[in-house]
Amino acid sequence: MTSLxxxxxxxEYLEKEGKRLDGRKPLDVRKIEFEENISENAEGSxxxxxxxxxxxxxxxxxxxxxxxxxxxxxxxxxxxxxSPMADEDFELGPPKIDAxxxxxxxxxGIRESKFIDFKKLCIKEGEKSFTINIxxxxxxxxxxxxxxxxxxxxxxxxxxxxxxxxxxxxxxxxEITNKPLPLRRENMPIMVxxxxxxxxxxxxxKRDEEEIADYRLSIAISEEDEEIKINAIQKGREGSxxxxxxxxxxxxxEEIYRKQYLKIKEKILSYG
Amino acid sequence: xxxxxxxxxxxxxxxxxxFLPGDFVRKEGNYILANKYGLAEIEGRLVxxxxxxxVYLPRKGNxxxxxxxSINYRGWLIDFDGHYNGFLSLNEVxxxxxxxxxxxxxDYGEVVYAKIIEVEGxxxxxxxKFKGLGKLEGGQLISINSFKVPxxxxxxxxxxxxxxxxxxxxxxxxxxxxxxxxGEKIEDEIKAKKIIKFIEENSFVSGLTDNVKKFAxxxxxxxx
Amino acid sequence: MNKESSYKxxxxxxxxxxxxxxxxxxxxxxxxxxxxxxxxxxTRAIAVVRGPRTLHPQHMxxxxxxxxxxxxxxxxxxxxxxIKPGISRRSxxxxxxxxxxxxxxxxxxxxxxxxxxxxxxxxxxxxxxxVAGLNAAVMALAQAGVPMxxxxxxxxxxxxxxxxxxxxxxxxxxxxxxxxxxDIPLCFGSFSKKIYLLQLDGKISIENFKEILKMGxxxxxxxxxxxxxxxxxxxxxxxx
Numbered sequence: 252m253t254s255l256x257x258x259x260x261x262x263e264y265l266e267k268e269g270k271r272l273d274g275r276k277p278l279d280v281r282k283i284e285f286e287e288n289i290s291e292n293a294e295g296s297x298x299x300x301x302x303x304x305x306x307x308x309x310x311x312x313x314x315x316x317x318x319x320x321x322x323x324x325x326x327x328x329x330x331x332x333x334s335p336m337a338d339e340d341f342e343l344g345p346p347k348i349d350a351x352x353x354x355x356x357x358x359x360g361i362r363e364s365k366f367i368d369f370k371k372l373c374i375k376e377g378e379k380s381f382t383i384n385i386x387x388x389x390x391x392x393x394x395x396x397x398x399x400x401x402x403x404x405x406x407x408x409x410x411x412x413x414x415x416x417x418x419x420x421x422x423x424x425x426e427i428t429n430k431p432l433p434l435r436r437e438n439m440p441i442m443v444x445x446x447x448x449x450x451x452x453x454x455x456x457k458r459d460e461e462e463i464a465d466y467r468l469s470i471a472i473s474e475e476d477e478e479i480k481i482n483a484i485q486k487g488r489e490g491s492x493x494x495x496x497x498x499x500x501x502x503x504x505e506e507i508y509r510k511q512y513l514k515i516k517e518k519i520l521s522y523g
Numbered sequence: 524x525x526x527x528x529x530x531x532x533x534x535x536x537x538x539x540x541x542f543l544p545g546d547f548v549r550k551e552g553n554y555i556l557a558n559k560y561g562l563a564e565i566e567g568r569l570v571x572x573x574x575x576x577x578v579y580l581p582r583k584g585n586x587x588x589x590x591x592x593s594i595n596y597r598g599w600l601i602d603f604d605g606h607y608n609g610f611l612s613l614n615e616v617x618x619x620x621x622x623x624x625x626x627x628x629x630d631y632g633e634v635v636y637a638k639i640i641e642v643e644g645x646x647x648x649x650x651x652k653f654k655g656l657g658k659l660e661g662g663q664l665i666s667i668n669s670f671k672v673p674x675x676x677x678x679x680x681x682x683x684x685x686x687x688x689x690x691x692x693x694x695x696x697x698x699x700x701x702x703x704x705x706g707e708k709i710e711d712e713i714k715a716k717k718i719i720k721f722i723e724e725n726s727f728v729s730g731l732t733d734n735v736k737k738f739a740x741x742x743x744x745x746x747x
Numbered sequence: 748m749n750k751e752s753s754y755k756x757x758x759x760x761x762x763x764x765x766x767x768x769x770x771x772x773x774x775x776x777x778x779x780x781x782x783x784x785x786x787x788x789x790t791r792a793i794a795v796v797r798g799p800r801t802l803h804p805q806h807m808x809x810x811x812x813x814x815x816x817x818x819x820x821x822x823x824x825x826x827x828x829x830i831k832p833g834i835s836r837r838s839x840x841x842x843x844x845x846x847x848x849x850x851x852x853x854x855x856x857x858x859x860x861x862x863x864x865x866x867x868x869x870x871x872x873x874x875x876x877x878v879a880g881l882n883a884a885v886m887a888l889a890q891a892g893v894p895m896x897x898x899x900x901x902x903x904x905x906x907x908x909x910x911x912x913x914x915x916x917x918x919x920x921x922x923x924x925x926x927x928x929x930d931i932p933l934c935f936g937s938f939s940k941k942i943y944l945l946q947l948d949g950k951i952s953i954e955n956f957k958e959i960l961k962m963g964x965x966x967x968x969x970x971x972x973x974x975x976x977x978x979x980x981x982x983x984x985x986x987x
Contacts, residue, residue, distance in 0.1 A: 252602060254590045255632035256703075260663045264709045272663075272713060290871035291789065293824035303777045307870055309824025330823070330832055336795045336866040338778065343818055345833065386823035386832065388868065390793070391776045425827050529979045531889055532852070533897025533938040547894070556938065558854070558896065560889040560978060576781065577892020578799050580857060606799035606813065606861040644810060645801075645860030670892075 253459040262449045277453040295411025299403040303393035308403035310411040317380040325372020325380040329358040337389035357401045359483040360471030364440035371433035394457040401442040409522035431523040441512050442471040466490030527562040536563045545571030579605050579669035579699040581647045585639045588697030603699045607645045615650035634659045662705025665716045667723040669700035674726040689739045690715040752909035753925045758918050766914040769987045771977035773890050781891025785883035789873035794883035796891040799861035813855030817846040819867040826872050841877045848943035854894040874917040875903035878932050900967040901934035904959045911959050913966045933963040937971050
């Protein structure tokens with residue numbers, strides 16, 4: 252638990268000096284590091300670190316019957332696990348709401364940007380299609396797991412290769428091909444989560460900053476004809492947002508995207 | 524004194540009948556064995572381990588810094604980074620407090636400098652009825668491993684005086700490893716916290732005082 | 748080597764008593780009290796220790812000492828056939844046998860009412876995950892400063908057809924010719940040389956079993972050396 256004294260100092264420093272206790276400016280992202288292929292049994296896998304925060308993600312494909320409302324499409328399932336491995340306050344057991352919400356936010360950004368070409372995942376209309384399973388594990392929580400999960404999911408997708416499909420026996424063989432997943436790489440979404448602390452907005456919070464924020468706003472964006480399109484938004488926690496605040500956040504988002512995230516996006520897109 | 528070396532649990536530190544087991548070691552036959560990960564030290568016949576890690580072990584008489592995590596009608600539950608919370612009873616504060624007014628005196632998340640007056644099983648009783656104790660206001664906290672507190676304080680308080688001088692801050696060190704730092708400027712507190720962390724990480728490297736001075740100079744340069 | 752055995756040469760070229768290349772590192776999860784990585788070949792385990800800390804709910808507390816709790820989990824993508832997240836009967840059993848081994852070496856009498864949580868995750872598996880997990884867990888416990896009698900070093904011994912081998916990989920585990928494969932996860936104390944974890948499934952003669960225990964013990968000493976080197980150089984990746 253963060254003491255009241257430390258909370259006050261975070262507020263004060265941000266308010267008076269526009270700085271954070273680790274020396275960063277409000278919209279600075281910590282160093283992001285990737286380690287590719289952490290499991291050779293996965294179609295794609297990665298470790299992503301943002302500062303000291305670390306998550307693992309892996310992609311596995313399975314064969315399922317398509318959903319009745321989209322008989323000619325494959326599907327995707329995102330699962331986030333927050334165990335006490337990563338944070339002393341996380342508990343063992345079935346996923347709690349925090350993990351479920353995180354998985355759903357990551358899922359929506361990827362789904363709505365049309366990053367995955369689900370039609371190309373269909374094997375036999377109405378009968379068989381591929382499901383992309385993305386499993387994400389928190390390894391260490393020093394804040395901003397949400398954005399870390401999103402980057403990890405995207406990286407694992409870009410790294411992944413299709414498994415070999417045996418058409419005669421209609422099953423996946425234990426072999427990975429050279430073929431990447433059917434991705435529309437130009438549509439890749441980037442998610443940035445803003446946190447309101449006092450009157451200021453920060454991104455990439457540390458654990459104690461995250462703890463004291465009034466609300467958070469996650470926005471997943473993608474580019475279409477060089478124009479930024481919003482694909483998913485989630486306002487998290489209590490607290491309410493004014494119109495002016497939305498405008499301020501969107502302005503900052505564009506700036507952050509161009510100045511800090513384009514090179515991260517390029518890095519992820521270079522996979523596969 | 525021989526050079527200290529890191530030992531792991533179950534490791535033979537020394538062989539010989541005459542050696543005596545001190546902290547965190549045991550004697551088995553002719554061997555003195557480690558019971559904990561840490562630095563082995565042999566001083567004359569006495570063999571002991573200086574731990575490098577591990578949760579704080581509350582001792583009667585220790586003065587600690589903790590945060591209020593819970594309040595009931597009898598007093599305050601204080602988290603002091605131990606394996607269990609401590610309890611500060613209504614009777615152990617230097618002032619009469621009505622039962623409905625506990626939060627006015629000490630609220631959730633507030634920080635106290637308190638003395639351990641009793642340790643029994645999983646219960647640790649705290650008191651503020653001694654000179655210099657009470658609520659800490661302003662400033663910020665930093666936690667280090669409690670076994671490194673002696674290095675942070677230094678001989679007769681020399682190290683802590685040095686940090687105060689270098690950073691122009693007030694510092695109180697809890698024996699549980701929680702340290703309170705307060706400065707005129709938040710920058711000074713941040714600088715003090717960095718130096719304290721540096722000492723924790725380099726506590727057993729020789730020439731610590733000189734290294735601390737160099738580190739502080741480096742911080743100064745980075746700022747400019 | 749038994750001449751009648753159909754398993755004459757190991758698929759990865761190792762000697763029969765040879766362990767796979769090992770990597771070990773202490774201090775991989777900054778927020779934990781202790782953490783470690785242990786890798787043998789393509790089997791990788793990471794372990795985190797949190798505590799001693801207050802155990803909730805209160806009725807589970809032991810008023811005389813702290814308790815140790817193990818949670819072992821294979822990541823969904825650690826093996827070819829994706830593992831559905833959640834508890835399996837297999838993981839519950841592994842939790843327990845690792846918990847028994849570790850509880851025997853730790854001394855938590857100074858921490859009544861508390862719990863030490865040991866979290867083990869397997870990101871990539873090529874057999875022997877419980878022993879790799881145990882090796883990582885012991886390093887993490889030591890780094891966390893938990894009082895312990897000694898270290899533990901574990902190895903997956905086995906018999907492939909009639910050949911006794913050390914550090915069995917997945918391909919060997921799946922061997923079906925002749926007598927097939929017998930798995931024998933083992934764990935030894937570094938000072939006492941006693942056995943803290945022992946399981947077996949398959950078919951093996953009493954004589955062979957005695958022999959494999961000796962081979963396992965020798966291998967565990969090599970593993971111990973690497974664990975010690977990693978603990979003496981926290982933050983550094985040690986190979987062996």
